[in-house]
Amino acid sequence: MDDGEASGGEASGKRTRSKSKPSMFDVAVRAGVSAQTVSRVSMGATNVRPATRDKVLAAMSELGYSPNSAARALRYGTFQTIGVITHKFSRTGESRTVEAIVEAARSAQYTVTLVDVESPVSTEVSDAVTRLSNQSIDGLVIIRAESVTPAMLSIPAGLPVVVSDSRFVGHHPAVGADQLEGSRRAVEHLLGLGHRTVHHVAGPDSSGPSQLRIDGWRAALDQAERPAPPIFRGDWTGRSGYEAGKHIARDTDATAVFCANDETAIGVMHALHEAGRRIPADVSVAGFDDIALAADVWPPLTTVRQDFAQIGERLLELLLRQIRNGERLEDVHETVPVELVVRESTAPPAS
Amino acid sequence: MDDGEASGGEASGKRTRSKSKPSMFDVAVRAGVSAQTVSRVSMGATNVRPATRDKVLAAMSELGYSPNSAARALRYGTFQTIGVITHKFSRTGESRTVEAIVEAARSAQYTVTLVDVESPVSTEVSDAVTRLSNQSIDGLVIIRAESVTPAMLSIPAGLPVVVSDSRFVGHHPAVGADQLEGSRRAVEHLLGLGHRTVHHVAGPDSSGPSQLRIDGWRAALDQAERPAPPIFRGDWTGRSGYEAGKHIARDTDATAVFCANDETAIGVMHALHEAGRRIPADVSVAGFDDIALAADVWPPLTTVRQDFAQIGERLLELLLRQIRNGERLEDVHETVPVELVVRESTAPPAS
DNA sequence: ACAGCGAACGAGAGCGTTTTCATGGACGAC
DNA sequence: GTCGTCCATGAAAACGCTCTCGTTCGCTGT
Structure with a gap:
């Protein structure tokens, strides 16, 4: 057994760390070649004889070798x-x-x-x-x-x-995503259906996307010369939509709600259902994102799809x-x- | 000045690659110390004089140095x-x-x-x-x-x-998660409410968790000596639940459905709503997972929470x-x- | 004041890989 | 048969870092 004799003498001193993974050198010894021939095989270089390549490949799989990417990364300068x-x-x-x-x-x-x-x-x-x-x-x-x-x-x-x-x-x-345009289109869709105005349940104050969606909503209302009702603040969660929805359900003037995202919209619908208000007969609800479930909640949610x-x-x-x-x-x-x-x-x- | 002569002649030739990120050696030269000391500072070693440390720190930030973890990983043997x-x-x-x-x-x-x-x-x-x-x-x-x-x-x-x-x-x-027990408990809950049996919309055939949930469902039915109706095959999606739900809606004997996950359950509810069947008055639905939206769909979904x-x-x-x-x-x-x-x-x- | 000692720092090796250069051998051309 | 050429392979350096071991100080104790 060649590995026996190879590791028998002084190599065994080095091989002591049998715990750690085999290195290129180990494979080289096993295959009876030098380390960079192993490297060549490992990198798929062409200038290595098929017989040699096979020997190296065999040694690799026997030892369970896999290249150390730390060393490779160090050499290449990329990870x-x-x-x-x-x-x-x-x-x-x-x-x-x-x-x-x-x-x-x-x-x-x-x-x-x-x-x-x-x-x-x-x-x-x-x-x-x-x-x-x-x-x-x-x-x-x-x-x-x-x-x-x-x-x-x-x-x-x-x-x-x-x-x-x-x-x-x-x-x-x-x-x-073009959030401004998306919001604007959702609101225009609702106004186009005949709603006098559209309420908005927004995302958190600190959020950029939330602000963009507010801007789009307001722009659409301004353009149609409709009053912009006060914003409900949410935090993207269904729960926050539910809380906002409870207020909206009480306001019989509110016939359309545009929500900052689908989760919030679903929360709003929850509150509306609970209050006995029909969707969309009494109140229309639109969301943003088009999450997978948007098509399967009841009723299926009108929303703005982000790609x-x-x-x-x-x-x-x-x-x-x-x-x-x-x-x-x-x-x-x-x-x-x-x-x-x-x-x-x-x-x-x-x- | 050893560092002077060291960097004066041939070291400047090395500095040619000003493009790449500064190395420990660059910092060392800049701070007028050895690379070793830079390493010590970088690792937060204690045996370095405050004045020296400050010099090194200054050099680091001037050069925008950040340690190359490839080298570090190579040395440590871990990423x-x-x-x-x-x-x-x-x-x-x-x-x-x-x-x-x-x-x-x-x-x-x-x-x-x-x-x-x-x-x-x-x-x-x-x-x-x-x-x-x-x-x-x-x-x-x-x-x-x-x-x-x-x-x-x-x-x-x-x-x-x-x-x-x-x-x-x-x-x-x-x-x-203890899926077997979870399914069993969901089914027992439904049986405990007085349902004669419980239908099941399962996950895909190849899935282990899906099989476990089927097993739990069947075990609960067996234990209560109830007939096990044929399984509906789903694929975890709301859509597949919807398809199954359309069949369930037609079967007026079906009063309770346990679904392999919440998405599927929500799809089933979609189909039931669409067919005009009331939940839970006509049909009870339970899911599995307790996703965030489970509490906010209509009606809020009974489900098995996985931690x-x-x-x-x-x-x-x-x-x-x-x-x-x-x-x-x-x-x-x-x-x-x-x-x-x-x-x-x-x-x-x-x- | 001098030996002794510890703290601060530097020199060198080595981690596993790829790259560059050198070397040996086989093969074709003359 | 000999030389040149190319191909397969080996030896050594380098990538940036940390570890081990020395070396040089400055300080204390007697």
Whole structure:
């Protein structure tokens, strides 16, 4: 047995760390070649004789060798890895964006490391950036760093960054759905059905997307010269929609509600049902996002569809252009179109 | 001046690559100390004079230095990173488990790299494992590798693995909710309300959790000596629940339905509403998972709550025990308790 | 005042890989 | 038959960092 004799004499001194994973050198000894022949095989180089290659391959699988990417990364200066910072990503929009990023990254031969911050405050995000850049990443995607400004973050110089839906626009390239237009279209749809005005249950005060949706709602009302009723503040959750909905249910003038997202809209419908108000006969409700369940709640929810997959793809492409070509894209701000999906939760007012 | 002559002649030739990130040596030159001292400061060692430390710190921030973790990882032999393989993680259960894992990992000073496989077939998962272990991870979490057996995966020898809810039990340590008990309790709840029997809309054929929920449903019916009606096959989506629901709505004998998950249940309710059948007066519906929206759909859904956070924590703990202490835990299979949450979608039959 | 000692810092090796350059051997051309 | 050429392979350096071991100070105790 060659491995026996190889590790028998002085090599056994080195082989002592039998616990750790085999290195290229181990494979080389086993196959009776030199270390960089193993390297050549590992990298799929052409100039190695088939017989040699087979020997090496055999040694690899016998030893269960897999290349140490730390060393490889050290050599190459790249980790083939991008970092994603997100906030509460079990929310639908976030997780679908992340999913798209992961998929796009995979087809570009990158992996994704994920950090989920408790809340999108500066210290949290800044912490996450530090941790992430200590773990080696080639680029960074920040999703909805809503209440954070770039100055707050200690982003290492030269680290490519893209952001989604945040206030970084102008400092880092950004991609986001056309939220203004989406809101406007939802409200116009409701006004077009004959509603005198449209109430709004908004997202949290600190959120950029929330503000955009408010702006779109207000713009549509202004354009139609309708009064803008006071805003209900929510926090994206169904629960907050439910609370707002209880007030709306009491207000018999309210015949149409546009909600900052689908969860909130579903919460509003919950309160309306509970109060015995019919949807859409008494009150029309529209949401935003088009989550998977929007089509299956009762009644099926009219909403604005965001193309999360496309957002994820665009984010990754902008990031890769920075990483691979060194392009500077600070001023780029892409907007991906949205689509109004009319279902049964909206209808002309009964009166 | 040794540093003077060192950097004066040939060292300046080295500095040519001003493009790339500054290294420890650059900082050392700038601060007029050795690379060693920079390392000490970087690691927070105590035996460095405050004045020296300040000089180094200043040099670091002037140069925008951040440590190259490839080199660090190479030296330490660890990336402080774990890999997570999941399938369609924008589904609620998956993403909440991942979220918990990420959080637990963070507090253990680990980061998480994520791979989302298109479908849980062997080639996909196997691919993912390969890619991930090329990326140097210290451990691996596999979430719901439903139709995969361990032999299919080329998991590098010695790589710690934990799995959630899969058929790996017995080969790798596993953590999962007590799905059998959860299903049983949901069905018993419905029978206890006076329903003669309970219909079931199941998950896909290939899924382990789906099978467990079927088993629990059947066990409860058997124990109460009730007939088990034919199963409706779903695929976890609301849409599939809707399709099943259309059949159930036509069957006036059906007064109670237990669904494999909440999305499916919501789809069933959609079909029932559409057919004019009242919930729960005509038909009671129960789900599984307790997703965030379960409380806000109409009527609020009775369901079995899984503690995803705890599952994530336990998974990570089991993984870390393998990584840090080298424990072998193949036979460990933890079950985390579930909780029946009764809301308004279930009630005694009207008759 | 001098040996002894500990603190502060520097020099060098090594982690596992890829890259560059050197070397040996086989083969074809003359 | 000999030389040149190319192909397969090996040796050594380098990537940036941390660890181990020395070395140089400045200080205290007698």
